[in-house]
Amino acid sequence: MSYTCRNHHRHTKRLGIYATGVLILMLMTPTNVFSQSGTDDVTFTADIAPILQRSCQNCHRHNSVAPMSLLTYEEVRPYARRIKERTMLRDRMGVMPPWFIEKDVGIQDYQNDISLSDAEITMIAEWADNGAPHGDPNDMPAPRVFAAEDEWDIGTPDLIVDLPPYTMGAEAPDWWGMIPPVASGLAEDRYVAAMEVKEISNVEGGGWRKIHFPSRNHHFDR
Numbered sequence: 001m002s003y004t005c006r007n008h009h010r011h012t013k014r015l016g017i018y019a020t021g022v023l024i025l026m027l028m029t030p031t032n033v034f035s036q037s038g039t040d041d042v043t044f045t046a047d048i049a050p051i052l053q054r055s056c057q058n059c060h061r062h063n064s065v066a067p068m069s070l071l072t073y074e075e076v077r078p079y080a081r082r083i084k085e086r087t088m089l090r091d092r093m094g095v096m097p098p099w100f101i102e103k104d105v106g107i108q109d110y111q112n113d114i115s116l117s118d119a120e121i122t123m124i125a126e127w128a129d130n131g132a133p134h135g136d137p138n139d140m141p142a143p144r145v146f147a148a149e150d151e152w153d154i155g156t157p158d159l160i161v162d163l164p165p166y167t168m169g170a171e172a173p174d175w176w177g178m179i180p181p182v183a184s185g186l187a188e189d190r191y192v193a194a195m196e197v198k199e200i201s202n203v204e205g206g207g208w209r210k211i212h213f214p215s216r217n218h219h220f221d222r
Contacts, residue, residue, distance in 0.1 A: 043135025
């Protein structure tokens, strides 16, 4: 009888240890799951690609003015740290994308605003520091569709003004200067709703674009 009691006691202790182990596991598991879901990595497909589409790809695409294309992950990945460095310049010289309107002064609601928020700049830095992960292909937004070379992004313009030709040497440094004024031919005052600069190259095959980030100071003479 005593043997039976001892055996029963041992069996009960084993059950108690097992039950305690299950209880500890149940208490620990939700904590681990929560910590993993609370630190989702920033990925190219879900987070970085939408930023590039809105703020970078107008220039950074094939046959455009920028020196590299940023349309696909394979194109962007080698420049991850460089993108981090340039976006973190914020309002200093060399920042990308170029947007020098103060963030805390005056009107802020601009159409076609390509500037980055502080949260987006931080997101890009985190992505680059974590090895620039690709992410789920299903999160990738549809690629942008750009106007053809002979089409205007702003629609058919009401007025086209031809600027004088400019020749740049193959190994010449960047040129900063004023393009000579050109008469518009307007006979009356008009408001300008939109403006687009389209470069035409006479180099066989098109060549690299020369005009990048023109500073516009418009005075339309009649």
